Amino acid sequence: xxxxxxxxxxxxxxxxxxxxxxxxxxxxxxxxxxxxxxxxxxxxxxxxxxxxxxxxxxxxxxxxxxxxxxxxxxxxxxxxxxxxxxxxxxxxxxxxxxxxxxxxxxxxxxxxxxxxxxxxxxxxxxxxxxxxxxxxxxxxxxxxxxxxxxxxxxxxxxxxxxxxxxxxxxxxxxxxxxxxxxxxxxxxxxxxxxxxxxxxxxxxxxxxxxxxxxxxxxxxxxxxxxxxxxxxxxxxxxxxxxxxxxxxxxxxxxxxxxxxxxxx
Amino acid sequence: xxxxxxxxxxxxxxxxxxxxxxxxxxxxxxxxxxxxxxxxxxxxxxxxxxxxxxxxxxxxxxxxxxxxxxxxxxxxxxxxxxxxxxxxxxxxxxxxxxxxxxxxxxxxxxxxxxxxxxxxxxxxxxxxxxxxxxxxxxx
Ligand code: SF4
Ligand code: SF4
Ligand code: FES
Numbered sequence: 001x002x003x004x005x006x007x008x009x010x011x012x013x014x015x016x017x018x019x020x021x022x023x024x025x026x027x028x029x030x031x032x033x034x035x036x037x038x039x040x041x042x043x044x045x046x047x048x049x050x051x052x053x054x055x056x057x058x059x060x061x062x063x064x065x066x067x068x069x070x071x072x073x074x075x076x077x078x079x080x081x082x083x084x085x086x087x088x089x090x091x092x093x094x095x096x097x098x099x100x101x102x103x104x105x106x107x108x109x110x111x112x113x114x115x116x117x118x119x120x121x122x123x124x125x126x127x128x129x130x131x132x133x134x135x136x137x138x139x140x141x142x143x144x145x146x147x148x149x150x151x152x153x154x155x156x157x158x159x160x161x162x163x164x165x166x167x168x169x170x171x172x173x174x175x176x177x178x179x180x181x182x183x184x185x186x187x188x189x190x191x192x193x194x195x196x197x198x199x200x201x202x203x204x205x206x207x208x209x210x211x212x213x214x215x216x217x218x219x220x221x222x223x224x225x226x227x228x229x230x231x232x233x234x235x236x237x238x239x240x241x242x243x244x245x246x247x248x249x250x251x252x253x254x255x256x257x258x259x260x261x262x263x264x
Numbered sequence: 265x266x267x268x269x270x271x272x273x274x275x276x277x278x279x280x281x282x283x284x285x286x287x288x289x290x291x292x293x294x295x296x297x298x299x300x301x302x303x304x305x306x307x308x309x310x311x312x313x314x315x316x317x318x319x320x321x322x323x324x325x326x327x328x329x330x331x332x333x334x335x336x337x338x339x340x341x342x343x344x345x346x347x348x349x350x351x352x353x354x355x356x357x358x359x360x361x362x363x364x365x366x367x368x369x370x371x372x373x374x375x376x377x378x379x380x381x382x383x384x385x386x387x388x389x390x391x392x393x394x395x396x397x398x399x400x401x402x403x
Pocket of ligand 1: 207208210213
């Protein structure tokens with residue numbers, strides 16, 4: 001166990017009473033997820049987390065019947081966790097948070113505007129970015145230029161679904177992107193609808209973690225697209241995702257009362 | 265642009281707007297051609313995914329018509345629609361698809377004339393915008 005490993009174990013098991021710990025550790029030369037029970041050796045912890053641990057948490061959570069799970073979370077993961085709690089997917093009382101501040105490099109990669117977790121246990125808080133250069137350039141373009149840009153980008157898509165698989169808040173049980181009504185079953189690229197439907201579906205959940213963009217083998221600037229549509233959501237309804245209280249405007253009436261849940 | 269014949273979808277809810285469209289027809293009001301009316305149970309049945317599918321496949325304009333707020337047969341179906349469509353329009357704009365190609369309006373069963381007006385004005389607007397550029401885009 002390295003020093004960060006010791007510190008994280010101490011925080012999780014001794015100080016905060018966790019039964020399990022989800023983190024990232026050194027595995028055969030690169031980073032892998034570690035899920036250990038109290039008393040087990042967590043190994044050599046790495047803080048350069050290569051994906052969203054909350055995505056992994058969401059996938060193992062249904063199989064974890066009891067116990068408290070400590071998770072190492074950055075600010076974006078904290079927001080994703082809040083969205084999952086708000087939507088009743090995860091019980092917040094069973095999760096113990098160990099806050100990790102992102103490095104300058106990570107902040108830059110995401111052009112992140114909100115990089116500091118509400119409780120910093122590891123690392124030192126960095127300064128957020130003000131704007132995403134590409135969003136700015138795209139907003140200044142004419143509609144035709146913008147369409148050309150995105151058509152050229154989306155043509156590179158090979159429909160690998162890495163963007164949705166790695167997204168911490170892509171949570172529907174039945175994905176419409178797997179329905180041939182919207183996305184042709186055969187052939188690539190999947191067309192523009194694929195990306196617009198994703199943008200719409202994530203508009204009230206996306207935390208701007210940048211995982212979709214990092215996972216995309218075609219290097220499509222998906223995070224920029226998300227940042228643009230998140231800004232629209234904010235302009236239109238004053239809504240920002242990432243807390244446990246604010247209900248999505250898409251789930252309320254014009255007066256703000258909760259709508260009935262929709263059937264699939 | 266004079267020979268441009270826009271192809272337009274008009275989603276009309278069964279309880280108000282479709283009846284409004286019917287009334288317009290029965291009253292023999294002059295209506296532009298090329299508007300394909302699709303009857304749906306409620307404006308909230310028009311999921312944004314359908315609108316996205318239509319515009320990305322080259323439809324020039326999509327009208328979504330429902331009951332006036334307060335009159336929805338399912339009480340709050342049109343509230344859902346009223347929240348969804350403006351957001352969808354913004355998302356389409358970000359991708360470079362002119363959001364004026366999508367229009368949401370309310371038409372009651374008694375408003376045959378309003379139906380005619382909304383449809384005619386929308387067709388005019390789409391004529392001015394010209395064909396949907398995605399018609400020519402092959403993915
Ligand atoms: S940035 Fe991408 S992966 Fe992250 S929450 Fe938003 S859509 Fe999902
Ligand atoms: S990760 Fe990139 S290539 Fe894969 S489906 Fe998403 S956008 Fe397409
Ligand atoms: S039934 Fe007309 S909008 Fe709902």
